[in-house]
Amino acid sequence: MYGLDNLPFGAAEGRLWVRYGDGALDLSAAAARGAVDERLAASTLNPFLAGGRPLWTSTRAALRKLEFTNLTPVDELSMTLPFEVADYVDFYSSEQHAINASRILRPNSPGITPNWKHLPIGYHGRSGSVVVSGTDIVRPHGQWRDPDGVPEYGPTRRLDVECEVGFVVGVPSDGPVPTAAFREHVFGVVLLNDWSARDIQAWEMAPLGPFLGKSFATSISPWVVPLDALEAARITAPAQDPPVLPYLRDDRTGYDLRLTLEVNGTVLTRPPFHQMYWTAAQQLAHMTVNGANVRTGDLYASGTVSGSDPDELGCLLELYRNTRYLADGDTVTISATAPGPDGSVIGLGEVSGTIRPAR
Amino acid sequence: MYGLDNLPFGAAEGRLWVRYGDGALDLSAAAARGAVDERLAASTLNPFLAGGRPLWTSTRAALRKLEFTNLTPVDELSMTLPFEVADYVDFYSSEQHAINASRILRPNSPGITPNWKHLPIGYHGRSGSVVVSGTDIVRPHGQWRDPDGVPEYGPTRRLDVECEVGFVVGVPSDGPVPTAAFREHVFGVVLLNDWSARDIQAWEMAPLGPFLGKSFATSISPWVVPLDALEAARITAPAQDPPVLPYLRDDRTGYDLRLTLEVNGTVLTRPPFHQMYWTAAQQLAHMTVNGANVRTGDLYASGTVSGSDPDELGCLLELYRNTRYLADGDTVTISATAPGPDGSVIGLGEVSGTIRPAR
Numbered sequence: 001m002y003g004l005d006n007l008p009f010g011a012a013e014g015r016l017w018v019r020y021g022d023g024a025l026d027l028s029a030a031a032a033r034g035a036v037d038e039r040l041a042a043s044t045l046n047p048f049l050a051g052g053r054p055l056w057t058s059t060r061a062a063l064r065k066l067e068f069t070n071l072t073p074v075d076e077l078s079m080t081l082p083f084e085v086a087d088y089v090d091f092y093s094s095e096q097h098a099i100n101a102s103r104i105l106r107p108n109s110p111g112i113t114p115n116w117k118h119l120p121i122g123y124h125g126r127s128g129s130v131v132v133s134g135t136d137i138v139r140p141h142g143q144w145r146d147p148d149g150v151p152e153y154g155p156t157r158r159l160d161v162e163c164e165v166g167f168v169v170g171v172p173s174d175g176p177v178p179t180a181a182f183r184e185h186v187f188g189v190v191l192l193n194d195w196s197a198r199d200i201q202a203w204e205m206a207p208l209g210p211f212l213g214k215s216f217a218t219s220i221s222p223w224v225v226p227l228d229a230l231e232a233a234r235i236t237a238p239a240q241d242p243p244v245l246p247y248l249r250d251d252r253t254g255y256d257l258r259l260t261l262e263v264n265g266t267v268l269t270r271p272p273f274h275q276m277y278w279t280a281a282q283q284l285a286h287m288t289v290n291g292a293n294v295r296t297g298d299l300y301a302s303g304t305v306s307g308s309d310p311d312e313l314g315c316l317l318e319l320y321r322n323t324r325y326l327a328d329g330d331t332v333t334i335s336a337t338a339p340g341p342d343g344s345v346i347g348l349g350e351v352s353g354t355i356r357p358a359r
Numbered sequence: 360m361y362g363l364d365n366l367p368f369g370a371a372e373g374r375l376w377v378r379y380g381d382g383a384l385d386l387s388a389a390a391a392r393g394a395v396d397e398r399l400a401a402s403t404l405n406p407f408l409a410g411g412r413p414l415w416t417s418t419r420a421a422l423r424k425l426e427f428t429n430l431t432p433v434d435e436l437s438m439t440l441p442f443e444v445a446d447y448v449d450f451y452s453s454e455q456h457a458i459n460a461s462r463i464l465r466p467n468s469p470g471i472t473p474n475w476k477h478l479p480i481g482y483h484g485r486s487g488s489v490v491v492s493g494t495d496i497v498r499p500h501g502q503w504r505d506p507d508g509v510p511e512y513g514p515t516r517r518l519d520v521e522c523e524v525g526f527v528v529g530v531p532s533d534g535p536v537p538t539a540a541f542r543e544h545v546f547g548v549v550l551l552n553d554w555s556a557r558d559i560q561a562w563e564m565a566p567l568g569p570f571l572g573k574s575f576a577t578s579i580s581p582w583v584v585p586l587d588a589l590e591a592a593r594i595t596a597p598a599q600d601p602p603v604l605p606y607l608r609d610d611r612t613g614y615d616l617r618l619t620l621e622v623n624g625t626v627l628t629r630p631p632f633h634q635m636y637w638t639a640a641q642q643l644a645h646m647t648v649n650g651a652n653v654r655t656g657d658l659y660a661s662g663t664v665s666g667s668d669p670d671e672l673g674c675l676l677e678l679y680r681n682t683r684y685l686a687d688g689d690t691v692t693i694s695a696t697a698p699g700p701d702g703s704v705i706g707l708g709e710v711s712g713t714i715r716p717a718r
Contacts, residue, residue, distance in 0.1 A: 102566075113565045113566055115510075121563065122570055123567040123568050124570070128445055128654045128657070129652060153604045197649070200649065204474060207472055207480075208482040208564075209568020210568070211480075211481055215649060215651045247512060289502075290499035291500070292575050359650070
């Protein structure tokens with residue numbers, strides 16, 4: 001899970017670490033003795049992320065030659081956010097999720113919107129409330145409509161999870177990033193829980209989209225897994241029909257990431273990332289086609305990962321069709337693995353959070 | 360316009376400045392000789408903003424005692440972003456704009472959405488593409504639908520402006536900010552042009568809101584005018600009917616800011632900020648009611664300011680009813696003034712940008 005083929009990066013105790021097995025190597029110490037680049041002697045990954053693929057590649061080679069001795073047990077580390085989040089964008093790229101969400105939340109609408117197969121729908125989320133796994137989630141207050149249409153205020157009654165995969169941008173761009181340049185800009189992936197208050201979201205989102213229903217917290221896993229660790233997990237993403245515009249054409253590289261959602265230790269669902277309709281390369285190309293720059297530390301998420309089977313749905317809204325949500329005290333954990341080389345398994349770690357009562 | 364009752368702050372040449380008349384005082388130099396707090400010896404306002412109201416008040420008092428001699432002409436300064444933008448939120452708080460936009464963009468909808476008078480509708484925008492006045496705006500590419508419903512790609516044909524006022528957060532919060540605490544957190548205001556590509560926006564925004572139609576650029580004026588300079592501009596904001604929920608109740612303090620939009624030197628409209636339905640205090644209270652934190656450098660904008668008269672509309676969409684937009688080479692300037700003490704006038708400066716052809 002966390003051998004030499006993985007080597008994910010994290011931050012704790014004001015320093016960076018690389019994970020090996022159940023331990024972690026102090027990268028500040030490694031940098032001090034010249035074993036790795038000095039940009040890893042930092043409290044966040046941002047300087048390393050900005051270094052780009054040549055640095056990422058040379059560092060990976062250097063790390064694979066190290067002796068992983070004198071490791072700190074990962075259980076003893078208080079992980080912090082591995083990078084400073086610049087802009088955070090959340091997509092909506094699972095066809096099954098879009099179909100299900102439309103049916104459940106907008107039963108009077110004609111279903112999936114006409115634009116959905118022509119562009120990866122997304123919106124900007126709140127960077128400042130991205131938190132690391134293990135951070136408690138306080139049940140948010142907000143406003144919604146009661147069944148008679150009267151606005152009410154109080155703690156959300158429909159607190160949900162969304163199982164997602166986040167992509168971490170390393171190299172900035174000053175304009176469009178073609179799909180073929182995806183790996184030059186994106187360093188790696190995290191697991192992401194886009195906590196959602198469905199009652200607040202439903203009432204607020206016309207016409208400008210989700211806002212308070214999502215902005216209270218977004219949790220990410222502490223270990224950023226490099227794309228280089230996911231080479232064996234590359235698969236062919238679903239064919240797209242109708243054909244997309246030229247700027248969105250890509251080589252259909254998807255990633256076979258196998259997510260698991262547990263609540264209080266019980267597995268509820270196993271969302272399959274390989275079914276995502278829009279790839280991360282397409283999302284980045286779309287996000288920048290208007291000239292918008294990306295910055296080191298930009299984070300963009302896949303949207304809820306839902307598969308076609310009932311036990312592959314990526315949120316409680318879909319699993320319980322808007323009838324059952326999280327209770328105070330619930331602990332939610334999303335974990336994932338991916339195929340590694342020669343039949344091995346790459347661990348993507350986990351993103352976890354416990355619901356605390358509204359204040 | 361820029362006397363001792365104003366004293367706005369800006370950044371240029373890697374230093375901070377305070378404007379007086381047509382000149383500016385170097386605050387790094389002033390800090391070096393002990394005349395102002397050392398947090399003003401910085402390249403951005405963020406450390407000063409984080410200092411909070413006691414620092415803002417003592418600094419204002421100190422500045423008013425200085426001799427404004429040996430000033431650098433503002434025309435000789437290359438202004439940069441006055442602060443590092445953390446999260447950027449854009450509201451939609453002019454009733455007239457919401458009515459007009461609904462009618463023009465969604466003619467088959469029932470008009471203003473049912474939530475609009477119950478909460479200040481808003482969404483997160485892109486922090487990384489906030490630019491300072493004077494930055495050229497390259498016509499963005501994007502995707503829209505032709506009249507037959509077929510997706511097309513190319514440079515936007517409907518490039519618009521939105522005349523807005525932005526509020527700059529100084530003091531972070533770790534939870535809800537009551538309306539009464541607005542002045543403890545917000546330092547001042549800028550003018551803001553929320554450039555919008557209406558064709559791109561119209562096609563993409565169902566169901567998650569504006570994304571690429573807005574994210575290519577947002578321009579702000581270089582001089583941040585302190586709220587303290589706008590005491591004489593405080594007026595009573597419009598009464599709200601139906602009554603709002605308790606967390607949104609406020610003292611109805613609005614600001615009598617008088618905006619002017621010019622294209623190529625011709626005045627097109629004079630949007631009146633005092634008509635805004637939702638106040639900046641309500642926006643901040645709403646934005647944080649779910650527990651979302653605000654950070655130093657957060658920027659939130661009013662939404663397009665449109666008045667009830669035809670010559671008070673805040674964007675070309677409304678002024679020309681979706682028939683006429685910006686051409687390459689057009690220079691757009693939003694400026695504003697406010698009443699100052701004893702019949703004087705406070706200048707809010709201007710935010711300007713010239714449209715360059717698509718690349």
